[in-house]
Amino acid sequence: MATGKPIRLFRNLSSKIAAIPMILTVLFVFVGGTAWTVTYSFTSSKLLPKTKFVGLRQYERLWETERWLVSIENLMIYGLCSMVLSLLIGFILAALLDQKIRFENTFRSIMLYPFALSFIVTGLVWQWLLNPDFGIQKIINGLGFTSFEFNPLYNSDIVIYGVLIAGLWQGSGLVMVLMLAGLRGIDQDIWKASRVDGIPAWKTYLFIIIPMMRPVFITTLVLIASGIVKLYDLIVAQTGGGPGIASEVPAKYVYDYMFQGQNLGQGFAASTMMLLAVLIVIIPWAYLEFGGKKRG
Amino acid sequence: MTITTQSTGQPSVEVRDLVLKFGELTVLKNLNLDVYEGEFLVLLGSSGCGKSTLLNCIAGLLDVSGGQIFIKGNNVTWAEPSERGIGMVFQSYALYPQMTVEGNMSFGLKNQKLPKDEIAQRVARAAEILQIEPLMKRKPSALSGGQRQRVAIGRALVRDVDVFLFDEPLSNLDAKLRADLRVELKQLHQQLENTMIYVTHDQVEAMTLADRIAIMKDGLIQQLASPEEIYNRPANLYVADFIGSPSMNLIKGKLSGDTFDADGFAVSVAGYDFSRQPSSNEVWFGIRPEHVELGEGSGPHFEVTAEVVEPLGSDTLVMTRLGGERFWLRMDGQSRVTSGDKLTIGLPVHAVSLFDGRDETRL
């Protein structure tokens, strides 16, 4: 109908024009770059990209490589533990801080300091702290507990947990601050009502407050998850992937093959796998989150 | 300063010498209050006078700094809110947003480990009383303000308690809904016959709902009496000024013998029922706009000039000047007065209130 409503495309025209540069960037850099990467993952590119297609050969090789399998396993362990623990630690700290304790500002700043450090610094700090000759083990041995042994970075079975400690130390402060903001947003009358109802505090948190904080939890989860997938610099600074290949992660695999192993095809195949994994997680979630609402 | 009248029945809630401090700030100062079994008591006062604080102390949501609280004869000063036998309704409703209406009403009971059929029975009964049966499966976000407040009342109702505490439950609602729910609350009280303590700063709510009203100011109760008593015989200048809209006309002057005299206006108060002698000859003369007689009545009368006329439909407010002060009259809505008109008014002595000029209490 020509006489009816204005055409939808022209509504909010100025803001749409303002968004064009961003849209172009997204299209060319993100989508274009991704498409390019995926395409060249099917070639036998070595130092330079070339269009000699070899089908799924790069992927077959990838999944036969011990180092890739270790990387995936490490990422899963690190990801799961870091997700659960940093939410848990962050929330508990925030709940404690929310009890209107004194020195709240001081404590909050202390908890946030690690977040201001780069992963490289964090990694180095914890490399020292976990070093059996200088760090925690040495101190506790010095206190008389000579049989105490805590040496994760040199034990390939538990090295990833050593990395996890550093990661949690760095990330929990941010989670805590986000959770605290969420807790502060809760109407105090809710707490009063639950006290009059005789509901114990832990139950109030579990069944009333946490469900109310759903948006905060989603934001936090996205932040933590993106940190997990990108896990790279912490490893480089703390273990360099060692001992052996015991603490390798996918992002490091990609980087090493693309820029050091001079095997672009293999690097592209690995990064395509990472993209696939992220999509497998995101698509069902987005469907639940946004698709479900229209029906309900 | 506290004047207590009409003591019937057993005390249900007793507050003894209650003191509450927030750091340096003393909000409640040795406050005493008796609420009788089945009584509807309204705490009325301006913002920040400590009404909510008092209610929260009775509920056990604040730790008192001194004094004691008894509910049904038990000392509950240090008891948990859930053990005091109270139910509470908040201004912001404070419903649990992720639970259905039914969940909201039953969550506390489930936590008490009551048998399932008992819970179902209590919830069903409350839902019936409040007429919210069709809403039971909805979440609070899908309810209107009035419906939410009904659910909040329902959540207090299922607790099967003796004392209900309301903290400005209607003030987030629009005027029409507020009037409707007010009537329903009154019916609810008549039906349940529980003790109710109700905080508000709305005079109309207080006058219509209360068996007794406690007027608070700065953490003290200024007067605790029936609405009629508060309206007709305010205990002090603050109460006289606070109640009524427009409030009581108050003129400061001198009392010599039976004659009140202020700035060119003298009136005889012969026949006034003095409860005590004034501490000096300085007194306040007060009369409500609606008690001023029009025309030459039996008593003394005066000539005044209408300065401002405010037609309200049901009645008309007229501002005049008497004894140098603004003096309001309430007239019939149909009367045709325009500013500049001369009016003759009478001041019947039985409707007059006199207050001491020093301590501002009623004479």
Ligand SMILES: Nc1ncnc2c1ncn2[C@@H]1O[C@H](COP(=O)(O)OP(=O)(O)OP(=O)(O)O)[C@@H](O)[C@H]1O
């Ligand atoms: N948690 C608190 N910390 C410090 N001061 C407080 C606190 N709660 C209330 N106050 C102070 O106590 C006084 C009484 O507050 P209260 O909430 O009881 O007032 P109110 O009579 O309920 O007022 P309103 O009608 O606005 O609800 C106010 O001066 C307020 O600033």
Ligand SMILES: [Mg+2]
């Ligand atoms: Mg209040």
